[in-house]
Amino acid sequence: xxxxxxxxxxxxxxxxxxxxxxxxxxxxxxxxxxxxxxxxxxxxxxxxxxxxxxxxxxxxxxxxxxxxxxxxxxxxxxxxxxxxxxxxxxxxxxxxxxxxxxxxxxxxxxxxxxx
Amino acid sequence: xxxxxxxxxxxxxxxxxxxxxxxxxxxxxxxxxxxxxxxxxxxxxxxxxxxxxxxxxxxxxxxxxxxxxxxxxxxxxxxxxxxxxxxxxxxxxxxxxxxxxxxxxxxxxxxxxx
Numbered sequence: 001x002x003x004x005x006x007x008x009x010x011x012x013x014x015x016x017x018x019x020x021x022x023x024x025x026x027x028x029x030x031x032x033x034x035x036x037x038x039x040x041x042x043x044x045x046x047x048x049x050x051x052x053x054x055x056x057x058x059x060x061x062x063x064x065x066x067x068x069x070x071x072x073x074x075x076x077x078x079x080x081x082x083x084x085x086x087x088x089x090x091x092x093x094x095x096x097x098x099x100x101x102x103x104x105x106x107x108x109x110x111x112x113x114x115x
Numbered sequence: 116x117x118x119x120x121x122x123x124x125x126x127x128x129x130x131x132x133x134x135x136x137x138x139x140x141x142x143x144x145x146x147x148x149x150x151x152x153x154x155x156x157x158x159x160x161x162x163x164x165x166x167x168x169x170x171x172x173x174x175x176x177x178x179x180x181x182x183x184x185x186x187x188x189x190x191x192x193x194x195x196x197x198x199x200x201x202x203x204x205x206x207x208x209x210x211x212x213x214x215x216x217x218x219x220x221x222x223x224x225x226x227x228x229x
Contacts, residue, residue: 032215043119043205043220044158051215090157094215100146100165101209103218105157 002027002095006106014114019063019078021109023091026072032094033074034103035065039087047089050074061085086113118142119221121206127227130196136224138189138206145211147189148218149181152203164189165211196228 007022025031032051036044048059055067065076074091091106119140128134138147145166150158163171164183178200180192189206203225207218 034217036220041222041225043121043222044207045220046217049215049217100163100170100211101216101218102160103158108155108157110155 002031002093002104004091004093004104004106006089006091006109008109009107010110010112012112012114013081015083016080019076019081019085019111021076021089021091021111023074023076023106024072025074025091025093027093033065033067034092034094035059035063035074035076036090036092037087038090044090047076081111081113083113083115086111119206119208119219121204121221121224123224124222125225125227127229128193128196129229130198132196133192133194135193136191136204136206136226138191138221139187140206140208140219141187142208142219143186144208144219145186146209147183148207148209149189149191150205150207152205152223158205162191193226196226198228201226201228 003026005024030052034049035047037047038044047063048057050057050067058064063078065074067074089109093104095102122137147164149161152158160173161175162181167183178195182190203223205223206221209218210216
């Protein structure tokens with residue numbers, strides 16, 4: 001069965017410091033993994049995706065994530081946080097079910113960025 | 116700017132009203148989705164349309180009625196809703212049957228039931 005666990009419900013960083021949002025997955029086959037971001041009163045925006053090509057995936061706005069099969073992890077990082085990064089972040093694993101993509105969401109991590 | 120457009124952005128309705136939420140995409144996607152999102156929670160899947168046909172209904176109450184009039188449009192008709200139905204309703208679309216293709220989301224309709 002496919003599942004995702006986001007290890008932190010809240011993360012708080014200072015502007016200009018690194019960001020680490022942790023995600024572990026469980027999958028019975030080689031997974032497709034995504035990170036989405038949701039700003040207040042907005043929909044979900046795709047940050048990046050892993051689809052069994054390169055294990056280090058670069059996304060938008062300076063974010064990247066590394067797929068580690070041995071650790072079943074897909075942590076999201078950014079070298080230097082910006083105030084505009086404050087948002088909710090969802091780690092997602094894809095389940096192909098009945099010909100469509102079913103998104104299995106983690107519970108979310110709320111990132112706060114302080115000046 | 117999102118490629119999936121939802122209207123209205125906000126909707127307040129009484130429990131006896133009938134209203135509709137609308138979603139439009141022009142990316143040529145043949146799979147479209149409705150989600151419900153409560154505060155501080157991830158989205159929950161409600162319905163999936165594939166090639167304009169309803170593929171999945173995640174045991175959603177009949178007071179929610181989806182409709183897909185063509186490949187670009189998705190509606191959600193609302194009738195006799197309950198206060199617990201207040202939430203953000205998100206529409207999404209994706210390429211059909213491709214596991215590595217992400218879903219693209221609209222900004223949602225914030226629904227409040229009085």
